[in-house]
Amino acid sequence: xxxxxxxxxxxxxxxxxxxxxxxxxxxxxxxxxxxxxxxxxxxxxxxxxxxxxxxxxxxxxxxxxxxxxxxxxxxxxxxxxxxxxxxxxxxxxxxxxxxxxxxxxxxxxxxxxxxxxxxxxxxxxxxxxxxxxxxxxxxxxxxxxxxxxxxxxxxxxxxxxxxxxxxxxxxxxxxxxxxxxxxxxxxxxxxxxxxxxxxxxxxxxxxxxxxxxxxxxxxxxxxxx
Amino acid sequence: xxxxxxxxxxxxxxxxxxxxxxxxxxxxxxxxxxxxxxxxxxxxxxxxxxxxxx
Amino acid sequence: xxxxxxxxxxxxxxxxxxxxxxxxxxxxxxxxxxxxxxxxxxxxxxxxxxxxxxxxxxxxxxxxxxxxxxxxxxxxxxxxxxxxxxxxxxxxxxxxxxxxxxxxxxxxxxxxxxxxxxxxxxxxxxxxxxxxxxxxxxxxxxxxxxxxxxxxxxxxxxxxxxxxxxxxxxxxxxxxxxxxxxxxxxxxxxxxxxxxxxxxxxxxxxxxxxxxxxxxxxxxxxxxxxx
Numbered sequence: 001x002x003x004x005x006x007x008x009x010x011x012x013x014x015x016x017x018x019x020x021x022x023x024x025x026x027x028x029x030x031x032x033x034x035x036x037x038x039x040x041x042x043x044x045x046x047x048x049x050x051x052x053x054x055x056x057x058x059x060x061x062x063x064x065x066x067x068x069x070x071x072x073x074x075x076x077x078x079x080x081x082x083x084x085x086x087x088x089x090x091x092x093x094x095x096x097x098x099x100x101x102x103x104x105x106x107x108x109x110x111x112x113x114x115x116x117x118x119x120x121x122x123x124x125x126x127x128x129x130x131x132x133x134x135x136x137x138x139x140x141x142x143x144x145x146x147x148x149x150x151x152x153x154x155x156x157x158x159x160x161x162x163x164x165x166x167x168x169x170x171x172x173x174x175x176x177x178x179x180x181x182x183x184x185x186x187x188x189x190x191x192x193x194x195x196x197x198x199x200x201x202x203x204x205x206x207x208x209x210x211x212x213x214x215x216x217x218x219x220x221x222x223x224x225x
Numbered sequence: 226x227x228x229x230x231x232x233x234x235x236x237x238x239x240x241x242x243x244x245x246x247x248x249x250x251x252x253x254x255x256x257x258x259x260x261x262x263x264x265x266x267x268x269x270x271x272x273x274x275x276x277x278x279x
Numbered sequence: 280x281x282x283x284x285x286x287x288x289x290x291x292x293x294x295x296x297x298x299x300x301x302x303x304x305x306x307x308x309x310x311x312x313x314x315x316x317x318x319x320x321x322x323x324x325x326x327x328x329x330x331x332x333x334x335x336x337x338x339x340x341x342x343x344x345x346x347x348x349x350x351x352x353x354x355x356x357x358x359x360x361x362x363x364x365x366x367x368x369x370x371x372x373x374x375x376x377x378x379x380x381x382x383x384x385x386x387x388x389x390x391x392x393x394x395x396x397x398x399x400x401x402x403x404x405x406x407x408x409x410x411x412x413x414x415x416x417x418x419x420x421x422x423x424x425x426x427x428x429x430x431x432x433x434x435x436x437x438x439x440x441x442x443x444x445x446x447x448x449x450x451x452x453x454x455x456x457x458x459x460x461x462x463x464x465x466x467x468x469x470x471x472x473x474x475x476x477x478x479x480x481x482x483x484x485x486x487x488x489x490x491x492x493x494x495x496x497x498x499x500x501x502x503x504x505x506x
Contacts, residue, residue, distance in 0.1 A: 156457035
């Protein structure tokens with residue numbers, strides 16, 4: 001199953017990048033730099049989406065005591081965190097030529113930073129607890145608290161931002177050129193499939209790690225031999 | 226667009242390629258880490274199994 | 280113990296915690312002194328120019344209060360955890376959430392409320408007007424309980440773990456950001472002449488929601504940590 005996701009991801013990446021770089025026209029206001037959008041936007045969207053999925057799996061694990069759910073949550077976290085980081089990095093590099101500074105304290109970027117902190121907290125808490133069951137359940141609770149808080153945090157940051165009037169990120173005028181939209185969509189799918197692929201491989205490792213002492217794992221190696 | 230223009234990105238080269246470069250780097254690092262983790266656990270299991278005595 | 284009314288339970292737990300805290304007064308004072316020190320450190324770091332300090336003052340005092348609150352969180356449950364009292368509390372028929380709420384109250388009385396009292400003194404270092412100082416106190420009065428009650432969940436999740444204060448802060452600080460924004464924002468609006476009402480209202484709303492939900496969540500976290 002994993003190869004299917006990996007290859008689809010690769011195909012969409014190629015398609016998206018081709019559309020984004022070669023077919024889409026130069027933006028009137030932002031010049032060539034706007035092409036960063038094709039990775040910045042998918043990274044942002046996915047980092048938020050993954051957090052919600054992660055919290056969802058975590059909640060399932062907490063409520064129904066299903067171990068696999070918790071393992072999925074743990075598997076999603078690093079990918080989500082890395083995407084949040086990429087969102088910030090590409091956002092900064094997009095911001096510098098556009099608005100003259102590496103960082104703009106606008107609502108979205110600041111919320112993305114906080115999201116990164118939430119991811120790191122989740123990973124850190126899970127890593128600090130030795131007992132896997134307690135680790136799963138504690139970080140699950142944290143993820144749930146976090147996801148409930150995210151709307152509150154986003155709202156408060158927006159509030160904070162409108163008072164300290166700073167630059168606001170706007171897209172290319174009114175509507176986006178159709179080719180840009182297609183490129184964006186392709187890249188979005190590409191990153192999504194990539195994230196799924198990474199998560200699946202990771203969860204397989206986690207399963208093996210947790211179940212390493214069991215019969216079926218021993219036999220699995222048997223089959224491989 | 227010629228190749229030269231493509232790389233220059235109208236003066237925004239550092240930003241655009243800095244972004245995509247980091248993306249590529251992060252993706253590569255992630256892939257390596259994930260595969261390494263899997264290889265490590267598989268190796269551990271093999272070791273355990275052999276020690277368990279066949 | 281079974282005949283304990285709600286108020287009776289709360290006063291029992293609060294009184295016990297206060298007595299225990301009084302026995303270790305040094306812990307209590309460290310939080311306060313930390314607050315004062317951090318506030319004083321900022322001018323040393325950014326320069327004594329009054330104009331700039333006056334502008335930064337609300338956020339500065341608030342961030343320092345936030346950090347000072349984080350410091351004291353570890354103490355909320357650890358003593359009871361170590362001597363087994365926490366387990367007893369969890370086994371008792373009384374609602375664990377109410378016990379948590381009481382402990383949070385005691386913790387706030389000892390660690391949060393002193394910050395509220397001393398804040399005006401610190402605010403004067405930054406040439407804040409009387410009205411601004413007043414609003415500062417109110418925001419801290421509303422905000423520090425929120426910090427305590429959110430921090431309680433963090434303390435419960437990290438019970439007994441190494442990494443101590445840093446880990447709790449890492450988990451809790453992102454969740455406290457709205458409190459910081461509205462708290463400092465309220466003071467800042469007074470300074471710039473706008474009405475602080477909306478910020479204060481939002482702060483109050485967060486307080487009510489936090490008091491309603493966090494004790495219950497913290498009780499859950501305690502169960503997770505103690506199994």
